[in-house]
Amino acid sequence: MSAVDVQNVTKRFGQTVALDDVSISFEDGGFFALLGPSGSGKTTLLRTIAGFHFAETGAIRIGDRNVENVPVEKRDIGMMFQNYALFPNMSVADNVGFGLRVRKVAAAEERRRIAEALELVQLGAMAERRPSQLSGGQRQRVALARAIVTNPKVLLLDEPLSALDKTLRVDMQIELKRIQREIGITTIFVTHDQEEALTLSDRIGILKDGRIVQVGPPREVYDKPVDAFTAGFLGDANWVPESWLSALRLPQPANGHSFAVRPEALSMAQARLDGMNAVAGRLTQRVFAGAMATCLIEVEGQKWKLIARDRDIPEITGDGAVWLNWRPEDTMAVRA
């Protein structure tokens, strides 16, 4: 287990710049999510760390070893793929034991470690099955067991859960987090699912067009996005119209910044509340979804969204004129 350090890495595919001077550190034992829209370079960054291809410039360290010229076979990593990539011609046990066999681990030791890894992912009883006889979730666990059985320095996962359906995915997220805690392996997890990144990771890195936009703990990145892209990508953002800015208490001087509020920070009332920031709008729709409800409000021609517990939202009568109030410290300032 080791820290991973990427410094000024640039990677091109022909004309496309897939990674543009990327620097990012992953601390030892942390669970790190790389988040970004499709084509932002997440896979490329992960595969560069893995060593499937080499970057044109920059340095990569895994632990105390410079690896930028070391091919993937020698980097001592564990990797999990989107479609599991289990070897169909081998049993579950042989799949898990593949890396041990390559490392010429003694037979008894090999058996012990395979059993241990399968126990860890709760698949001890499936050792003799073929991958084709397993369900999607079980294959996922086998792939995980296979990736960690060699005690790699770092675990790399490229959208490993995106092939699973929703409920199974949530189960696997919990399972993955538990196993990561248990063995304390440095984990880098690529996803385009914001919620997944926020739930799982200790730190998040946001990528866009081959650049790192922002790095930090989930709460910090969510509460203090540095630009409009991150604010909009990591949840919904309601943008305050310029004409309202003078009436609000802002965390930053207004010039050079835009201001936004998260939907869940808003509360709706028929009056402006004391000590709060507020804008006036007109309620256009209220969507009931069990415990929670979503309201769509038109503010100066823009669509705002409010999310709250259904019982906390007052009934609005008449033409739907409302005030949306929020605490001044919930105002997010981002670079314009």
Added chain:
Amino acid sequence: MTELTASADRRRLFALLSPAYLWLTLAVFLPLSAMLFFSFLTDLPQDNPDWSATFDNYARFLTNPTYAILMWKSVKLGLMVTLGCVLIGYPCALVLARTIKGRARETLFLLVILPFWSNSLVRIFSWAIVLRGNGMLEHALNWLLPFELRLELMFTTHAVVIGLIHSYLPYVILTSYLALQAIDDDLVDAARSMGASKLTILRRILLPLSLPGLLAGAVLVFVPVVGSFMEPRILGGRMGTYYGTLIEDQFVSVYNWPLGAALSFTLLAVVLLILACASPILGKART
């Protein structure tokens, strides 16, 4: 209920498949049964009105050792050519499917199956030009080498093997290529991430997963080569008497169709027997 739909399904399936079966009957079984019928006759009905039924044609294979010797010679030839095709074709397919990407792959692939497009006689005679004494190969070698070299390849078993390998190589390349390129790249990447060398990946992943294709190619080569007659005759000269040329003689020069038919069916039986003996291995490769 389920049984009902199952039988309805089966009926529909049968209706859909029946044209194919009809075609198969007409195109394969009718001519083949005519031949099978001939093989039990003393003479062809249209040549000799007092023809009668007999097992003699089959008995001759057992009583005259020449036939069995030629059969063994042909089987050996089949094994040799198949082995050659596998040893040359599989690596070609491997390179084609796994290391070359994009446009170059398509071009090379077309070149590989080029022998399929040329007439087999043209192909064989061009080999004759290359291989014969004082031919192109010897000229080229003597131009390169400081000493005089006589290969004497023409009219040898080697010439026959070379010609046959050239003709049948595309089958092995084609089937292996299709099997190899169907293997998910992520499997190879996964193996690499676990530290596997190229050789380990070939031995434990690519080879086992493409074995069905390779074996299919080998069968496609072995079966026709055992009965081949054109390459042995043209390139083998005096050495070129094989079981296939023996059968051809019965049909073309001796004009003994019943014996030719009987010899053909004996060959078919032997080949099927060999494949049946090999099928447990083929079956194991599939799982």
